[in-house]
Amino acid sequence: MNEKGLTTINLKQINRAKVYRYIYKKKVTSKQQIVQDLQMGLSTVSQNLAILEEEGLIERNGYFDSTGGRKAQAIRIVSSFKISIGIGILKNMFHITSVDLYGNTLFADTISLPYSNKPSYYEQVAKEIQEFIIANHYEDKLLGVSIATQGITSPDNTMVTYGNIMGNTGMRLEDFSKHLPYPCHLEHDSKSAACLELWNHQDLDSAVVFLLNRNLGGAVITNHNIQQGDSMHSGAIEHICINPDGPLCYCGNRGCLETYCSANALEDASGLAIKDFFSQLRVGADPRLLPLWEDYLNHLSFAIKNLNMVIDAPIIISGYLAPYFIDEDIDYLIKQINSASPFPLERSNILIGVHGQYAPAIGASLFYIQQFIDSI
Template identity: 35%
Template structure:
C-alpha cells in the first residue's frame, strides 16, 4: 500500500511538471488542448491545473472564441517569479533582473574591482540589495542569485578550483551567500553565457560558444546540456595553442588563443572602449583596420578548429562577439576557405545577447531549477 501511494505521488508530480513545462513553452492555451497534446485525461489536467493555480504558478488570461459551445479558458504560466544574475569580473560587477521567461527586466554595471576580502563580498551584497530595492519587486518572489565568475569550479559548483583572472583560488560560494539573503549558485562565466544563448531555442541542441571577452573562454553544449569535462575544464578555448612559441599568455604559457583573440587586443587601442574600436573600424581608421585584420587571421583558425572538432554551430559572444553582426557574412566567407568539407560558413553565428549575457545565464540557473522542481 505504501509503495502504491509513493508511486501515485510520483506520477502526479511527473504529470504536474509536464503540464507546467508545456504551458511554459506555449502561448495561452485551453485545458482541452493540453489534455489532447499531452495525452492526459481532462480530470487529470484539471486537477493539476487547480494545484498549480493554488500555488500562483498559472493564470487565466481570458476566454477563447466559441467554436459552437462554451468558451474555453485561456491558461498560461505566471511569469511573476524573478532571478538575479551577477557577472563578477576583475574590475566590474554586472547585475541583472530577469523574470521566469528569461526576459531581461533591468540591469546595471558598477565599477567594483575584485578583492578577496569580506569587505568586497559585503559590498557586493549591498549592491544586490540596492538593485532589488530600485527594481521595486517583492523580494519573496526572488528565486535566487546566480553568480558567474571567470574561474573553474568544482563539480558541485561550490568551490573555485582554479582562478587567475581574479584572486579567488579555493573560494567558496559562502563568501557571497554570507551577505546575500537568497539562494546562491556559482557558474563559470562562459558556460553561463552559452547557456543563455540556447535558453529559448527549441531546434538547436548542440553548440560551441566562443566567448571573446577580456579573457577568452567558451562552453560546449550537447543536447542542451553543458559538457563540463572530466575536471570541469571543458571549453577553455583561450588556452589552446595556436602560435608555437608565440606571445606570452596570462597563464604563463606561450602562443595561447587568449594572447591573440581577447577583446583587449582590440579595445586596448581605444583606451579600453570596445565600442569606440568598432566605431573607428567602420570609419576605416588605419590602426584599427590593421589590428582587425591581424585579429581575424587568428580568429578564423580558431573557428575552423572548433568546427572540425565538434561539427556543430559555433556562436561568437563576449565583448567583441557582440559587435560582429555586421561582419558575419565576411567571417563566414573566410571560414569557408579554411573548411575541408563545406562550401559555406552558415554554421557560424553571432550571439543574441549583446548585453550582460553572462549575468543572464547565471540567473537562468535558478529559473531552470525552479521549472524542474514544480
C-alpha cells in the same frame, strides 16, 4: 499511508507537472488544447488548472479568436511567479541581472567595484545585491543568487581553483553566501554564457561557444550538455596556442588565443574603447581600424576552423563583442574559415548571441530557473 495512497498522490503530482510544463512550453494555450495534446480527461485537466491557478503558477486571461461558439480562454504561466538573480564578477566591476521563469531579462546593470580577495569586497557585493532585492520587492519570489565568475571552479562549484585574471584563486562561494540569506550558486562565467546560448537554442545538440568578453572564454556543448571536463577546463579555448612566439598571456605562455581575440587585445591594439572602436570602424573614420579588425577575424577564423575539426557542429559567438558583429563580418569569417578547407562550414552554422556583456550573468541565473521548472 498505504501503497495505493502514495501512488495516487504521485499520479496527481505527475499530472500537475505535466499540465504546468505543457503550458510553459506552449506559452499560450487553451483547456481544449491541453486535453487533446496530453490525452487527459477534461475533468483531470480542469482540476489541475484549478490547482495551478490557486497556487499562483498560472493565469487565465484573454480569449482566443473564435470562428463560432464559445471563445476559448487563454492560459499562460505566471512568468513573474519566481525570479532568479545572476551576478557576473569581473576585475573592475560586476553585473547584476534578474530573470523571470522564461529567462527573460527583467533588469541588467553594471556596478563599478574593483575585485579584491578581501572580506570587505564580498560584503560590498552582498550589500548591493540585498539593496537590489529590496528595491525590486523580490524577497518572496527569489529562487536564488547565481554567481558567474572569471576563473575555473572546483567540480563541486564551491571555489575557484584557477583565477589568474582577477587573482581570485581560492575564492569561495561561502565568501558571498554567508552574507546572503538565499540559496547561492557559483560557476565559471564561460559555462554560464554557454548555458544561456543553450537556453536560446533548445534544439541544439552540439556547438563550440566563443565567449568574446574582455577576456576570452569558451565552452563545448555535446548532447545538449556543457562539457565540464575532469578538472573543469573543457572548452578553455582562450589558452589554445596559435603562435608560440606570440604575445605573453596571463597564463604564462605565449601566443594564446586570448592575446589575439579577447576584447582587451582589440582595445590594446587600437588604443580605443570597444564602443569607440566599432563606431569609428563602421564609418571608416580611421584607416588603421579595418586592418586591425580583419586581423582579429583572421585569428578567430583560424581557431574556429581548427575547433570545427574536433567538434563538427555550429559555432556560437557570444559575449561582449557579439552584438557588434554585422553580416559582412560573418561573410568574412566564413570566407576565411572555408578557404582551402576540406570541410566547409555553412554560414547558417555561425550563430551570434544577443545578450552582449551580460551573457554570463543572465546564463548563471538560469541555474535556479531550470531547477524550479524541474521541481514542479
